[in-house]
Amino acid sequence: MRLSRTFIPTLKETPSEAQIVSHRLMLRAGLVRQHAAGIYNWLPMGTLVLRNIEQIVREEQNDAGALEVIMPTIQSGDLWKESGRYNDYGPEMLRIQDRHERDMLYGPTHEEVVTDIFRNNIRSYKDLPLNLYQIHWKFRDEVRPRFGVMRGREFLMKDAYSFDLTYEAARHSYNQMFVAYLRTFSRMGLQAIPMKADPGPIGGDLSHEFIVLADTGESAVYCHKDLLRKSIPLVVDYASNLQPIVDDWTSEYAATDEEHDEAKTIELGDDLVSARGIEVGHIFHFGKKYSEPMGAQVASPNGDMITPFMGSYGIGVSRLVGAIIEACHDDDGIIWPDTVAPYRIGLINLKVGDPDTDKVCSDLYAKFHEIGMSTLYDDREERAGVKFSNMDLIGLPWQLIIGPKGLKDGTVELKRRSTGERQILPLDSVLSTLTGPQSEVGLG
Numbered sequence: 001m002r003l004s005r006t007f008i009p010t011l012k013e014t015p016s017e018a019q020i021v022s023h024r025l026m027l028r029a030g031l032v033r034q035h036a037a038g039i040y041n042w043l044p045m046g047t048l049v050l051r052n053i054e055q056i057v058r059e060e061q062n063d064a065g066a067l068e069v070i071m072p073t074i075q076s077g078d079l080w081k082e083s084g085r086y087n088d089y090g091p092e093m094l095r096i097q098d099r100h101e102r103d104m105l106y107g108p109t110h111e112e113v114v115t116d117i118f119r120n121n122i123r124s125y126k127d128l129p130l131n132l133y134q135i136h137w138k139f140r141d142e143v144r145p146r147f148g149v150m151r152g153r154e155f156l157m158k159d160a161y162s163f164d165l166t167y168e169a170a171r172h173s174y175n176q177m178f179v180a181y182l183r184t185f186s187r188m189g190l191q192a193i194p195m196k197a198d199p200g201p202i203g204g205d206l207s208h209e210f211i212v213l214a215d216t217g218e219s220a221v222y223c224h225k226d227l228l229r230k231s232i233p234l235v236v237d238y239a240s241n242l243q244p245i246v247d248d249w250t251s252e253y254a255a256t257d258e259e260h261d262e263a264k265t266i267e268l269g270d271d272l273v274s275a276r277g278i279e280v281g282h283i284f285h286f287g288k289k290y291s292e293p294m295g296a297q298v299a300s301p302n303g304d305m306i307t308p309f310m311g312s313y314g315i316g317v318s319r320l321v322g323a324i325i326e327a328c329h330d331d332d333g334i335i336w337p338d339t340v341a342p343y344r345i346g347l348i349n350l351k352v353g354d355p356d357t358d359k360v361c362s363d364l365y366a367k368f369h370e371i372g373m374s375t376l377y378d379d380r381e382e383r384a385g386v387k388f389s390n391m392d393l394i395g396l397p398w399q400l401i402i403g404p405k406g407l408k409d410g411t412v413e414l415k416r417r418s419t420g421e422r423q424i425l426p427l428d429s430v431l432s433t434l435t436g437p438q439s440e441v442g443l444g
């Protein structure tokens with residue numbers, strides 16, 4: 001993409017309404033603009049990042065055996081009356097009446113809708129286990145929407161729902177999501193720590209939050225220091241017994257504020273990290289809480305009707321954009337992990353109008369396009385200083401800097417955004433350096 005043709009409204013000044021660094025940088029780098037309190041427009045750069053995050057989430061859900069669906073955003077209130085949550089959910093639920101004065105609502109979550117799909121379509125134990133997920137917009141009329149997309153009113157969530165015949169099978173489904181979450185966050189460059197959590201209005205007796213530590217996080221959390229450096233399973237056979245992996249991750253102490261046991265503070269001493277964290281995911285096992293009142297049943301092998309055990313599993317997809325920036329930035333701007341970056345490389349033309357420089361840049365840009373390396377080409381007639389600071393702010397992993405001075409010696413400069421490291425490369429080795437077998441840059 002040519003910078004002159006795209007829409008990246010960067011801001012020089014720090015917007016006064018933004019209290020935390022990720023919100024400031026999302027506005028300054030032109031990722032989002034607020035539409036109303038807690039409701040955002042996603043501009044082109046923000047949309048690219050959101051889509052990349054979504055894709056990682058999708059791949060890991062698919063690998064774990066979940067099936068993607070799309071459920072409605074507007075739901076019938078009657079379903080929520082059946083589950084008993086219509087009144088319980090309170091003012092966070094945006095209630096709407098249609099022209100026939102039927103009670104409708106903008107979905108804050110989809111346990112009722114998915115249970116309705118299940119009871120209308122699944123009859124036999126042979127169709128289990130089943131895990132359906134979607135990546136879709138939710139609305140919660142939060143009292144205090146804040147920190148930009150971190151606590152929005154409208155936000156993008158991945159929500160999955162599992163159905164199983166027995167408690168043991170339901171635990172396996174829970175464990176599958178647990179492990180998929182470890183892998184998902186790690187692919188985004190985040191260390192997310194599973195912590196015992198309060199199930200809140202979703203309900204149930206077993207629940208973990210996945211927390212990324214950050215000073216600006218909304219929750220106070222406590223965990224054993226070894227969890228900060230634990231590595232995730234690289235290859236997973238989801239059909240195998242996953243309990244050992246889950247046990248390995250949950251044997252060290254980790255709890256959110258509501259679940260924290262003060263005795264552990266003394267017991268663990270210096271091994272206990274007391275920090276703030278961002279909840280990027282939350283998983284629940286709640287048994288028959290929805291299937292029972294809504295009458296979801298399947299025939300068991302001996303013909304008895306059985307009410308399935310359920311779990312639900314959320315990831316804050318739009319919140320992750322903020323969480324990643326909280327974890328990956330410096331004073332100059334965002335430092336996108338390679339896997340979620342809106343473009344892999346920023347190509348900076350230092351002297352637009354100089355025929356040689358223009359030609360080298362546009363040839364390379366065309367070549368990158370041909371080999372599928374996503375590139376943002378700064379072809380604007382701007383001062384070099386402006387281009388450098390914009391590129392640092394936007395945070396693409398690599399910058400390729402091309403100007404008449406270097407070209408006189410047949411060289412260009414490659415900068416790694418995360419380390420600031422610079423290499424001078426002969427022009428004719430740019431492509432092989434960027435795409436060769438030793439290259440860290442890779443394609444995409």
Ligand code: P5A
Pocket residue numbers: 108109110111140142149150151152153154155157158159160202279280281282283284312313314315316317318319
């Ligand atoms: C699990 C999936 C649920 O809603 N039902 C379906 C369950 N869980 S949850 O913990 O309430 O939400 C899941 C994740 O969504 C993100 N999230 C938010 N992101 C931005 N703004 C909000 N207001 C917001 N509320 C929840 C969190 O990452 C949470 O873990």
